[in-house]
Amino acid sequence: MNATIVSGRKQPLVYRLPVISHFRKSVGLQRGMLVTGLVLTIFFLLTTVLAPFIAPYGYSQLSDASGTFPAQQAPGGNHILGTTVGGYDVFSRVIWGSQTAVIVIVVAVAMSIFLGVALGLVSGYFGGWLDRILVVIADAIYAFPSLLLAIVMSIVINRGQSSFWGGIVACSFAISVVFVPQYFRVIRAETIRLKAEPFVESAKVVGASSVRIMGRHIFKNATRTLPLIFTLNASEAILTLAGLGFLGFGIEPSSAAEWGFDLNKAMADASSGIWWTGVFPGMAIVLTVLGLTLVGESMNDLNDPRLRGRKRAGGKVPAGSPGPTQAAPGAEASAESRMP
Amino acid sequence: MTTLIEAPPSDADGLLPSKKKSSGGGLGTYILVRFLLILPTMFILVTMVFFLMRVIGDPITAAQGGRLPPDVLAQRIHDAGYDRPIFVQYFEYMGQVATGNFGTTITDRRPVVEMLATFGTATLELAINAVIVALLVGIPLGMVAAHRRDKAPDAVLRFFAILCYATPVFFAGLLLKLTFSVWLGWLPVAGRASTRTELAMGSLSAPTGIYWLDALRSGNMAALGDVMAHAVLPAIALGLLTAGVFLRLVRTNVIGTLGKDYVEAGRSRGVSEFRLVTKHAYKPALIPIITVMGLQIALLLGGAVLTETTFEWKGLGYQLVQYLNARDFVAVQGIVVLLAVIVAVTNFVVDVVAALIDPRVRY
Numbered sequence: 001m002n003a004t005i006v007s008g009r010k011q012p013l014v015y016r017l018p019v020i021s022h023f024r025k026s027v028g029l030q031r032g033m034l035v036t037g038l039v040l041t042i043f044f045l046l047t048t049v050l051a052p053f054i055a056p057y058g059y060s061q062l063s064d065a066s067g068t069f070p071a072q073q074a075p076g077g078n079h080i081l082g083t084t085v086g087g088y089d090v091f092s093r094v095i096w097g098s099q100t101a102v103i104v105i106v107v108a109v110a111m112s113i114f115l116g117v118a119l120g121l122v123s124g125y126f127g128g129w130l131d132r133i134l135v136v137i138a139d140a141i142y143a144f145p146s147l148l149l150a151i152v153m154s155i156v157i158n159r160g161q162s163s164f165w166g167g168i169v170a171c172s173f174a175i176s177v178v179f180v181p182q183y184f185r186v187i188r189a190e191t192i193r194l195k196a197e198p199f200v201e202s203a204k205v206v207g208a209s210s211v212r213i214m215g216r217h218i219f220k221n222a223t224r225t226l227p228l229i230f231t232l233n234a235s236e237a238i239l240t241l242a243g244l245g246f247l248g249f250g251i252e253p254s255s256a257a258e259w260g261f262d263l264n265k266a267m268a269d270a271s272s273g274i275w276w277t278g279v280f281p282g283m284a285i286v287l288t289v290l291g292l293t294l295v296g297e298s299m300n301d302l303n304d305p306r307l308r309g310r311k312r313a314g315g316k317v318p319a320g321s322p323g324p325t326q327a328a329p330g331a332e333a334s335a336e337s338r339m340p
Numbered sequence: 341m342t343t344l345i346e347a348p349p350s351d352a353d354g355l356l357p358s359k360k361k362s363s364g365g366g367l368g369t370y371i372l373v374r375f376l377l378i379l380p381t382m383f384i385l386v387t388m389v390f391f392l393m394r395v396i397g398d399p400i401t402a403a404q405g406g407r408l409p410p411d412v413l414a415q416r417i418h419d420a421g422y423d424r425p426i427f428v429q430y431f432e433y434m435g436q437v438a439t440g441n442f443g444t445t446i447t448d449r450r451p452v453v454e455m456l457a458t459f460g461t462a463t464l465e466l467a468i469n470a471v472i473v474a475l476l477v478g479i480p481l482g483m484v485a486a487h488r489r490d491k492a493p494d495a496v497l498r499f500f501a502i503l504c505y506a507t508p509v510f511f512a513g514l515l516l517k518l519t520f521s522v523w524l525g526w527l528p529v530a531g532r533a534s535t536r537t538e539l540a541m542g543s544l545s546a547p548t549g550i551y552w553l554d555a556l557r558s559g560n561m562a563a564l565g566d567v568m569a570h571a572v573l574p575a576i577a578l579g580l581l582t583a584g585v586f587l588r589l590v591r592t593n594v595i596g597t598l599g600k601d602y603v604e605a606g607r608s609r610g611v612s613e614f615r616l617v618t619k620h621a622y623k624p625a626l627i628p629i630i631t632v633m634g635l636q637i638a639l640l641l642g643g644a645v646l647t648e649t650t651f652e653w654k655g656l657g658y659q660l661v662q663y664l665n666a667r668d669f670v671a672v673q674g675i676v677v678l679l680a681v682i683v684a685v686t687n688f689v690v691d692v693v694a695a696l697i698d699p700r701v702r703y
Contacts, residue, residue: 029495140384143683147642148660148676155664156392239508243646246510247661263510267650270514271529273522282511289506297502 022302034298040291048098057089059096059257075276082276084265088253090276094284096257101288104172105237109230112176116183121214121222123184124191135188138181146236147243150174154249167251175240179233186229190222228303231296235289242285259285367695374691378684385680389673390433391426398422399446399669442674447666452674455659460678462532463644463655465550466578469571470640470647473579474586481583482590487617489595497587504584509643513577513650520573528570530652578647582636589632593625600624627697634690638683 023034047054075082081091123131141149153174194200195218203213244250245260253261259281266278393399400417408416417423421432436443442452485497521529532551552571555564597603598621606620607613645657652658656675663671 029490032495033498136380137384140381140388143381143638143687144385144680145638145642145645145683147645148679151645151660151664152389152392152672152676156395235506242508243510243642246508246646247649248665260508260510263508263514267510267514270517270522273518275518278511278514279518282508282514285511286503286507290502293502293506 022299030298030301033294034302037291037294037296037298040287041295044098044288044291045102047095048102051095051099055092055095057092059088059093060254061089061092081280084262084269084277086253086265090262090280093257093262094259094280097259097262097281097284098288100168100251100256100258101238101241103168104175104241105234107168107172108175108237109179109233111172112179112233113183113226113230115176116180117187117219117222119180120184120187121191121219124188125195125210125214125218127192131188134184138184141177142181142185146178147240149178150240150244151247151249153177154244164251164255167255171241171244171250174244175237178240179237182229182233183226186225187222190225191218194218194221225303228296228299231292231299235292235296238285238289238292370695371692374688374695378688381684382680385684386434386437386677387430389676389680390430393669393673394426394429437677442677443670445663445668445671445674447663447668447671452671455671456656456674456678459654459656459659461550462653463641463648463657465532465552465571466574466644466647466653466655467640468550469575470578470582470644473575474582477579477583478586479590482587483594483617483622485587485591486594486598486621487613489591494591497591501584501587504580504587507580509577509581509646510650512580513573513647516573516577517651527572532567532570532653574647574651574653577650578640578643581643582640585636585639586629586633589629590622590625593628594621597621597625627694630697631690631694634686637686641679641682 023031023038070083075090079089079091081089081094083089084093119134123134150171151174154170157170157173191214200213200217203217208217241250241258242260242263245258245262246264248261248264250261251258253265262281263278263285266274266281269275269277398417400420400422401413421429433443440453442456444451445455481497481500485494488494517529520527551567552564555561555567594617598617600621603616603620606616611620641657644655645660647653648655648658649661656679660672660675663669663675
């Protein structure tokens with residue numbers, strides 16, 4: 001198995017897919033981290049898809065055939081995780097919340113990848129004054145506290161409107177403003193590196209248009225790191241969404257279930273010892289972010305040969321012994337700072 | 341063609357926003373260039389915030405529209421000059437900001453600068469406490485993880501670091517509150533101090549605004565204890581967020597230096613493992629740690645907004661949310677600009693410190 005990876009022979013598509021290839025490369029502790037992350041992430045995605053079947057009630061349902069839900073009921077009986085002060089069923093809202101999270105992640109990250117990659121390609125390929133201006137702007141945004149930026153953006157876009165898609169788009173846009181500079185930086189740097197490569201030059205000589213070179217030759221080569229950034233950003237997107245919801249700038253409870261908002265309402269309950277309204281949505285956030293981060297982190301480590309644990313060579317050297325896997329401080333420092 | 345090749349952002353280069361590489365190499369030139377680079381960043385952020393806030397409309401309608409009769413509203417808009425062309429207002433605002441005048445808040449009619457000073461000290465106090473917690477937790481644990489690399493303690497600590505990152509501060513705050521305030525009853529639920537201490541602090545002459553410092557200076561030990569008790573939970577909640585980052589950083593960098601020859605030489609001379617990790621390997625690992633620590637200031641400030649709201653800690657973040665809910669955009673603009681200045685200046689200081697420690701950075 002090891003030999004097939006080392007050799008340059010082209011492998012079946014399945015083995016070249018991001019997560020699967022990482023899994024095959026992993027060993028020991030790293031494989032454990034990756035598997036834990038994958039299990040949590042798959043669990044989260046399954047919950048999202050199956051939410052209509054799992055959740056006993058709707059996210060904004062306040063009563064059923066047997067009458068109005070009691071407020072602040074402790075876990076047990078009809079409401080296995082209890083009810084909130086407003087009479088919502090905690091379990092149902094936690095389940096439905098995963099759907100909101102996934103939609104926001106997909107919209108936000110898709111939007112930022114599209115913008116970030118497009119700007120990065122153009123900026124890196126053409127250079128000049130446009131490049132300079134974009135870099136300065138991206139750096140300015142990058143240095144700014146992302147949550148604050150998201151708050152300002154959501155206020156500007158939202159203006160108090162609270163429909164489901166209105167809230168989703170506002171939140172996603174607010175989050176993507178934070179991410180665009182990240183994609184922009186990565187793609188721009190790659191583009192600048194790649195455009196000096198011989199294959200780009202030969203494409204030019206053949207007479208390919210700039211758009212074709214950017215779209216075909218550079219784009220395909222510059223996007224290697226995107227799966228990694230995607231996973232790390234997905235977890236950041238959930239945290240930002242929850243932060244917005246917690247501060248009251250997210251999505252209204254009647255239009256969607258959102259974990260951060262539920263935690264906001266739960267803060268007042270906590271003082272009187274009512275724990276179930278806050279603990280469960282909070283656990284949902286932690287587990288989801290944990291899963292995505294573990295996957296992203298493992299992929300990051302596995303992409304870097306210096307950080308990747310090694311399989312036992314003839315049973316002599318234990319995996320990850322200090323010898324072959326000395327980490328260069330600077331190399332991971334960049335990954336470290338990207339993560340938070 | 342080849343001269344255009346630029347290295348991909350592999351290390352420090354990718355972290356520091358557009359570090360100019362002056363060929364002179366003098367420390368003075370470096371600091372000057374680095375300082376001048378703050379200005380475009382500030383300029384862009386202030387411009388962005390100004391126009392974003394104005395997209396919504398003029399600040400007076402936003403804050404008081406619907407509450408005042410239309411003619412009074414129009415009169416107030418006219419008095420404040422918000423009916424003039426947007427670019428006139430923009431240049432006026434930039435001029436004011438440059439001279440340190442941020443205007444007056446709309447809802448409570450306070451000078452923005454005074455408001456910033458009052459609540460800024462509270463946020464500063466929280467940030468200091470949090471950084472202390474983060475360093476106390478992150479650095480020793482990072483060294484342990486590096487020393488026991490790929491063993492059980494390392495695995496547990498790395499998981500802990502990721503958990504720190506994955507837990508939103510407000511959820512950490514909720515759990516801490518439930519455990520230590522509600523169930524155990526050891527610590528207060530929220531606030532910066534009890535009412536009595538707040539009154540004592542308010543009656544001080546020339547207060548610094550940092551409560552524990554004021555309590556110490558006035559020799560009021562009861563107040564000091566009260567302030568400390570209030571500070572513990574917010575500091576832990578916010579501190580743990582950054583502690584995870586520090587832990588990972590210290591771990592990676594100490595692992596990097598532990599493999600160096602001089603560490604091996606020290607070991608062969610019989611230097612204890614403890615000393616090797618804490619002195620020999622740790623000190624050179626400090627430079628990247630300081631650099632990234634500076635970058636954490638943005639994370640810390642974002643976290644402070646959430647922590648302050650969680651614990652009703654009346655600082656800039658708490659106030660920002662209040663003003664946003666009241667649609668007082670003059671105040672919001674002031675707070676956001678101040679936070680941007682803090683981030684830019686911190687990054688500048690960090691770069692200078694890094695350059696002082698390591699001459700190679702200056703090139």
